Amino acid sequence: MSTFDRRSFLIGTIAGVVLGPFSNAEAAARANWVTVASGLRFPEGPVVLADGSVVLCEIAAGRVSQIRPDGQREVVAEMGGGPNGCAVGPDGAIYVCNDGGFSWFESDGKLLPGERAADYAGGHIDRLDLKTGKAQVLYHAVDGKPLSAPNDLVFDDHGGFWFTDTGARAARSQDYGGLYYAKSDGSLIREAAYPMNAPNGVALSPDGKVVYVALTYDRLLLAFPITGEGVVDRNPASFLPGRPVATMPPGTLLDSMKAEADGTLCVAVALSARGDTGLLRIRRNGEKIGLISGPEGITNIAFGGKTLRTAYITESITGRLLRTTWPASGLKLNYQST
Numbered sequence: 001m002s003t004f005d006r007r008s009f010l011i012g013t014i015a016g017v018v019l020g021p022f023s024n025a026e027a028a029a030r031a032n033w034v035t036v037a038s039g040l041r042f043p044e045g046p047v048v049l050a051d052g053s054v055v056l057c058e059i060a061a062g063r064v065s066q067i068r069p070d071g072q073r074e075v076v077a078e079m080g081g082g083p084n085g086c087a088v089g090p091d092g093a094i095y096v097c098n099d100g101g102f103s104w105f106e107s108d109g110k111l112l113p114g115e116r117a118a119d120y121a122g123g124h125i126d127r128l129d130l131k132t133g134k135a136q137v138l139y140h141a142v143d144g145k146p147l148s149a150p151n152d153l154v155f156d157d158h159g160g161f162w163f164t165d166t167g168a169r170a171a172r173s174q175d176y177g178g179l180y181y182a183k184s185d186g187s188l189i190r191e192a193a194y195p196m197n198a199p200n201g202v203a204l205s206p207d208g209k210v211v212y213v214a215l216t217y218d219r220l221l222l223a224f225p226i227t228g229e230g231v232v233d234r235n236p237a238s239f240l241p242g243r244p245v246a247t248m249p250p251g252t253l254l255d256s257m258k259a260e261a262d263g264t265l266c267v268a269v270a271l272s273a274r275g276d277t278g279l280l281r282i283r284r285n286g287e288k289i290g291l292i293s294g295p296e297g298i299t300n301i302a303f304g305g306k307t308l309r310t311a312y313i314t315e316s317i318t319g320r321l322l323r324t325t326w327p328a329s330g331l332k333l334n335y336q337s338t
Contacts, residue, residue, distance in 0.1 A: 033322045033323065036071050037072075037073055037321040038318075040073070042060040042104075042317070043299075043316055043320070045057040045085035045152065045256070045314075046314055047094065048303065048305075054067045055130070059102070060113075062079055063077060077133045077135050079096065079126060081099065082099040082117070082149075083096045083098050083126070084150065085163075085256065086128075087153050088335045092335075093130065094128040095128070098126055098150060100121065100122055101116065101119065102117055109318065110317040110318060115171055116168040124137045125138045141189075145191075147180075148167045149166045150165050151164045151165065159184050160184065164177060164178075164199040164202045164213060166199060174198075176194065179191075179199060192211075193213075197215055197218050198215060199214070199216075200216045200256060201267060201300075202256075205263050209225065210225055211224045211226055214257055216254050219250070220246075220247050220248070221254075245284070249274070249276075251273025252273070252276075254267055255270040260331055268301065277294060278298055279292045281327075292324075298314070299315075302330075308329040310324075311330070
């Protein structure tokens with residue numbers, strides 16, 4: 001058994017819930033998916049506004065855009081680097097995780113990220129004023145250590161936010177990533193859990209007491225009980241800093257996620273060796289509900305509408321924003337207007 005296989009087996013054994021081939025019982029949901037917008041440059045980080053429009057990042061274009069309900073796109077700001085995930089803060093501004101940018105290549109009509117960009121100068125957290133389009137860097141380091149590739153974020157009800165740093169990849173090296181916490185007023189940034197292998201999606205439990213992180217390459221969903229401002233209860237096993245909730249089958253790549261109103265987690269399965277891609281619904285105890293089947297390259301989801309059952313999904317590699325009716329209501333995010 002190779003080192004990789006032993007590590008995967010060990011992680012799966014610790015987690016206790018290793019998900020086998022995904023159920024397609026809910027695959028019919030794909031039939032009523034509609035394309036809201038196309039021609040986007042690797043869209044990610046959707047945020048639904050009160051007027052039904054969606055703000056999202058176009059990572060490959062280095063910009064944040066707003067998609068109107070009729071599908072028209074308006075550029076909010078040219079950010080540079082790689083705006084990756086975004087969320088509305090307590091002041092109504094959009095807070096953006098900027099990964100510093102990738103190199104890109106296209107194959108069979110699909111846009112795919114490669115290594116960090118040739119002009120990569122580090123990652124950062126930005127504040128973007130939706131009304132003026134003015135952006136400013138809020139954080140670029142923690143305790144004197146530069147941020148590498150911030151990916152996704154979620155706000156708590158105290159004006160702070162948890163975010164993941166995936167770690168930038170170079171030709172022959174990969175930075176470790178971590179889980180961090182910061183205040184929206186620029187007064188505090190704190191490392192909560194480090195190191196991790198490519199942490200990506202992040203979500204909070206409905207009561208705000210647990211933060212969840214999806215590890216892309218380890219195919220693992222972790223839970224971190226929150227014990228203070230930017231402080232979590234870490235797993236004593238250094239190679240696995242959080243409490244394992246579930247692992248996914250080999251050949252699976254995880255991306256971002258959101259929670260439903262009851263705390264069920266909706267995790268984007270961007271790629272799968274068996275073709276089981278889409279959004280996987282997992283209860284907080286690790287029980288698999290089922291897969292909302294979709295095309296390759298699904299990276300994130302956001303909930304909107306009066307009942308929060310309208311789901312907006314980014315399908316990044318072909319540049320589309322999709323919409324469907326979700327089986328359950330999404331969790332209303334802190335500072336989200338509906």
